[in-house]
Amino acid sequence: MADDGYGSEYNYTLILDKFEKKTLITYSMYLKEKQHKYKNNPLITANWEYREIDDYYICPNKKELHFQSYRKKRDGYGIQRDFKLYACEACVGCPLRSQCMKQSTKLNTNKRLYKNLTWAYFKAFTNQQLSDPKTKHIYQKRKIDVESTFGNLKANLGFQRLSVRTKSKVECELGIALMAVNIRKLAKISARFRSLIRKKPSNSKKMNFNGFFLKELKGYVPAPLTVHSYKDKVVRVDKVLLRPLIIKR
Structure with missing residues (x-):
């Protein structure tokens, strides 16, 4: 597609x-x-x-x-x-x-x-x-799932082009860019969650952030759980938050 x-x-x-x-x-x-x-x-x-x-x-x-x-x-x-x-x-x-x-x-x-x-x-x-x-x-x-993410990357985050070559390096750089998109979404979800708690303190007993986050998870950019080599380190991209984990050899 x-x-x-x-x-x-x-x-x-x-x-x-x-x-x-x-x-x-x-x-x-x-x-x-x-x-x-x-x-x-x-x-x-x-x-x-x-x-x-x-x-x-x-x-x-x-x-x-x-x-x-x-x-x-x-x-x-x-x-x-x-x-x-x-x-x-x-x-x-x-x-x-x-x-x-x-x-x-x-x-x-x-x-x-x-x-x-x-x-x-x-x-x-x-x-x-x-x-x-x-x-x-x-x-x-x-058009909704893909183009909006690309438009956000290019227009709002200024990610116009890749700065590396070869498939493994491109996947690492793109994974970091998508991680930035997801962190922004996580910050908005966290702020919205705190706002609900402040407006109605009784919600703190009924709601927890993990459950609230899982409902909003559909808005995150998915990525496969893969292990990539970059220079002298291994960068693993987490499936949910695209969190790069640096693992020393």
């Missing part, structure tokens, strides 16, 4: 085919494609009529774009992607030419359309996954 920045053909292929896992990752155009303005724009090629039997598209000016050849392209990350090339044979003099094609295109050039069937499949799969109420609810919770 991740945001649309990770929604690429390579990532979908890796997760679904190699790791054989389900994915809940949107792509960059996911929200825009849901808009009424996008769906009803006839100049957007995704809205063009497609005749599957004869394998051609029909543009808004009722011209046909027939299949020409298979093409291969590399994206910005050097990943090779497969496309089907469709081309129109009569774009000269079309009244929609200025809107359909780039202004820099030569006057005698016809419209070309590249279609990536693999990418189209992953987009359809993503839309199907997020149309299910259960998976949609899971993805919506991510």
Whole structure:
């Protein structure tokens, strides 16, 4: 599960085919494609009529774009992607030419359309996954559970980037940052608990901090109980409070 920045053909292929896992990752155009303005724009090629039997598209000016050849392209990350090339044979003099094609295109050039069937499949799969109420609810919770913590780290605590490399060191530094988040939450819980006791002293007999804390535990950032090596010491990250324990060798 991740945001649309990770929604690429390579990532979908890796997760679904190699790791054989389900994915809940949107792509960059996911929200825009849901808009009424996008769906009803006839100049957007995704809205063009497609005749599957004869394998051609029909543009808004009722011209046909027939299949020409298979093409291969590399994206910005050097990943090779497969496309089907469709081309129109009569774009000269079309009244929609200025809107359909780039202004820099030569006057005698016809419209070309590249279609990536693999990418189209992953987009359809993503839309199907997020149309299910259960998976949609899971993805919506991510925005609350994950993004709020990252936003707090970056905006309020100034944790903009990691200062170390390698997985073990990154886990240690991130664990310390999350520990700071949890300590702030613990301080707020403690202050709220003392406030309840001051307002009604009789609560001190009915309530104890441990029980009060356990009710609020759902707001803490979880972390696995792991042991990491950092320089000449071993740092263990506690599961509940992310308390680093320094253990001498």
